[in-house]
Amino acid sequence: MAQDATAHARTIRIGCGAGFSGDRVDPAEDLARRGALDYLFFECLAERTLAAAHVGMAEGRPGHDPHLSRRLTPVLAPCREAGTRILTNMGSADPMAGGEAAAEIARGLGLQGLRIAVVTGDDVAALLTPDMKLMDAEGTLGEVGLPMIGANAYLGAAPLVDGLAEGADLVITGRIADPALALAPLIHEFGWGDADWSRLGAGTLVGHLLECASQITGGYFADPGRKDVAGMAWLGYPLAEVGADGAAVITKLPDTGGLVDRRTVLEQMLYEVHDPAAYLTPDVTADFSGVAITQAGTDRVSVHGASGHARPEGLKVTVGFAGGFLGEGEISYAGPGAAARARLAGEVIRTRMVELHGCQDPIRVDLLGLGALLTPTEGAAAPDPDWEALAPEVRLRVAVRSRSRELAETLAREVEALWCAGPAGGGGARGRVTQSVVTRSVLIDRARVRPQVKVITA
Structure with missing residues (x-):
């Protein structure tokens, strides 16, 4: 999509409805109904849950996320009514089966014509060789000494952008870099180039901040007497208002529990980031070292200043x-x-x-x-x-x-x-x-x- 004055003036609203496979469902439904979102994404895939999905397929169970129906059923209709498009990695070890299951759910809800883009190609088991060196341990793949059950590469945002360009109401993928679920809509809407490292880094920060859902709205943050959080039973899940330069405001819906403040945002920004100046993703080597985090009102935090450098040549494979x-x-x-x-x-x-x-x-x-x-x-x-x-x-x-x-x-x-x-x-x-x-x-x-x-x- 070409950048123009209209694109520059727009603000895209992106919400996160899940931070892991077993996450709550009701906050996502609230976002779908009241969030006035452009996009809602569900991040439901961890390395072990993906491996477990491969085991399940070998034993005759579906390879997509077991909570796919429970999670999509309450949001598909309100999202379609609001014009909110959905992205998720609930395809897990079998994205195509996940896409077919989602289509059946849509038909059951009377949502004929819903377009579902299924992203495949992350399964790279056939491309691996025993002499490949391990990243997280000494030795090679062949020296692990256990039967391999699956191998999936972390894809970047590009195929999700392609799915959105095809007019998809729902994009389902398997192993994808978590921030890409939010980065892809920003690339699609604002027309960022695949070497626009500064904006790609900024968009990656938005995805990273949102991807764990309630962790940025008070979950995994609360510590009574030190970091008090009200309404923990009814935490609202986060959304971001993002401009064409990648600067964003992180917030949540009114009348929900939890909080969004500088502390919750800072903790989430540093979560699982070994080097804030070089956060490696398939899309960009993001640089969070210059990020400014500012309280912009009650439950509203402004973030800007993220940048980036050229993406790595290699893709991580789990x-x-x-x-x-x-x-x-x-x-x-x-x-x-x-x-x-x-x-x-x-x-x-x-x-x-x-x-x-x-x-x-x-x-x-x-x-x-x-x-x-x-x-x-x-x-x-x-x-x-x-x-x-x-x-x-x-x-x-x-x-x-x-x-x-x-x-x-x-x-x-x-x-x-x-x-x-x-x-x-x-x-x-x-x-x-x-x-x-x-x-x-x-x-x-x-x-x-x-x-x-x-x-x-x-």
Whole structure:
């Protein structure tokens, strides 16, 4: 789209309706109905959820996001009525199936003629070789030693822009760089060039600020007494008012819970950014080091000054491997000596798993509330023995990750047996076994990755 005076004068309203697959639905419906949005996007794909989707496909389940219907059903009609276009990565491991499912939802709602652009081409499993070096660990792909279940490259905004240019009301993709879900509409509306690094960097900042939904409106921010947030049960999800230069105001709908202020925006800007001056994406190497964040009113924060440099030559690829099975068991102990009894129970499980069942896989024993997250081996101080002795209740968790489903199931049964065969006062035992996935990352030459766009009409 060519840049003109009209484009320069416009402000584009973009909202985020989800920050992960299991996110709330009602704030997105509120945005769809009251937001007067040009675009609404749903960011629902993490590296492990994508790997899990590949596992699900291998077991005969759909490869798209399991919440696709629950999330799209309440917003498709109000978005179409308001002229709001939707973008999402809920296609997950099978974007085409996701697109077909969305078309069925639209038909069921009576929305004939809804145009759905499906972006594929992120699946690059056939392009990988065992000698490719890992980005996040030592060694090569071939040295991981686990069966590969899928490999997906992080695509940039370009194929989404193509889908919008085709008149799509809804764009569904698989693995895409999260900020691209907001950057693509800005490129489409304002006609930014593919080497307009400054504006691409600014648009990437907008996408990065919005992509985690409620994290910028008070979620994952609230800390009572230090950072108080009102209305946490009814957090409003964010929207951005973006100008042609990429400068934006971050806000939320009135009469919703949460807050948008300089602190929430600053925390989100730095979230998962290792180098603010060189945030690597498929579209641009974004530079957030010169960003100015200014309170512009109640629940309104102005951001400007982001820039960028040439995009990387390589695309990041997430490679999923079948990691075996995770066996978990939990049981609670209460009253005097609860922690000591829980520790004894953990020792019992470890001994039986190793000496009776021949387990050679690492076994993790946690006392939830006393040492499940911060342990001495990870740099935290050992629990105070006096404080531990006074703990009124403790939840024991024991886990093993093994290639053997039988061994994982055995651990869960052993924890359940603590009801009678363990220390005094155990109760509330539960166990489960889930298939485990392991992810690694490599780089691939972007020229080898060829996205495609197909339009489906409901």
